[in-house]
Amino acid sequence: MKFLDIGEVAERTGISPSALRYYEEIKLIRSVGRHGLRRQFDADVLLKLSLIDLGRLAGFSLAEIAQMFGQDGQLHLPRADLHAKADELERQIANLRVLRDALRHVADCSAPTHLECPSFRKLMKAASSRQIADRRSRKRAANSVRIPHD
Amino acid sequence: MKFLDIGEVAERTGISPSALRYYEEIKLIRSVGRHGLRRQFDADVLLKLSLIDLGRLAGFSLAEIAQMFGQDGQLHLPRADLHAKADELERQIANLRVLRDALRHVADCSAPTHLECPSFRKLMKAASSRQIADRRSRKRAANSVRIPHD
DNA sequence: CTGCCACTTCAAGTCAACTTGAGGTCAAGC
DNA sequence: GCTTGACCTCAAGTTGACTTGAAGTGGCAG
Secondary structure (H helix, E strand, O other), X not given: OOOEOHHHXXXXXXXXXXXXXHHHHOOOOOOOEEEOOEEEEOOHHHHHHHHHHHHHHOOOXXXXXXXXXXXXXXXXXXHHHHHHHXXXXXXXXXXXXXXXXXXXXXXXXXXXXXXXXXXXXXXHHHHHHHHHHHHHHHHHHHHHOOOOOO | OOOEOHHHHHHHHOOOHHHHHHHHHOOOOOOOEEEOOEEEEOOHHHHHHXXXXXXXXXXXXXXXXXXXXXXXXXXXXXXXXXXXXXXXHHHHHHHHHHHHHHHHHHHHHOOOXXXXXXXXXXXXXXXXXXXXXXXXXXXXXXXXXXXXOO
């Protein structure tokens, strides 16, 4: 079988070796064994790292991501939770769209002071109510996360 | 005029007083003066904080956000830069959509091991090539950011 | 058999973004 | 005039996610 050295994994994923060691230390990924001293990774770690990277991009912490993978390493969460996460992403996407639109607006409308431009304020107003709601639900979520003892 | 105490700003935005002081310290926001010891904020800081929060959600660092506001405190960047930021957001939104779809897929398709489900792998494959490109462009962006000395 | 070099460990350092704590101030209400 | 409570400063601490550095190891090419 063809296993991967840490260097190869690093190169293929763009994640540094030290980060990969760190990920293994916190049990986010697993190496399948050693060749001499060297960790050997199974090729499917690449897929997992894609997923991890995607999760980080989405603003999840490594701890949250670790939770999404069960302790067996498979993606494995109650359906309801997965849909909840997806909904959370949905809201975040909406927020990003607001920000994107705001940036485009600023680039194009270029009134002297945007904080006073009515259509800009309107854009922001719509966003800010949602933001506060998000923040509250995030807090709730954070509080409700009970990390099971190892 | 009706100015706002830090406590009121905190309550209306959901951002803690200590965070607000920190934001002021790094010159991300400004108070208009003092009432005794107490900072007084103009009401428009609320809008600015909305924008800041939105930016953070989008994954920008406070330093990056500070750059988007000029040193005069107004949103004020060359058009091209704004559009570039917007494009970056666009890509990020696309990534989030992939993640969202991946989560929904896992919730619904529930094959025993997702890492082997072909439609799932396909989803990931599409994402991972983009991720690596993103990472590279981020690196470039980070390197090209030269913080002007105060 | 000898080097080389990509790996290894472990402790400590770094950075962003805050939070916490100790000790102080001051305007407003009683 | 005194208390109260929301603010203040400043230094130090915290958390997450790594990075860096020093000192060591071991498979493999020559």
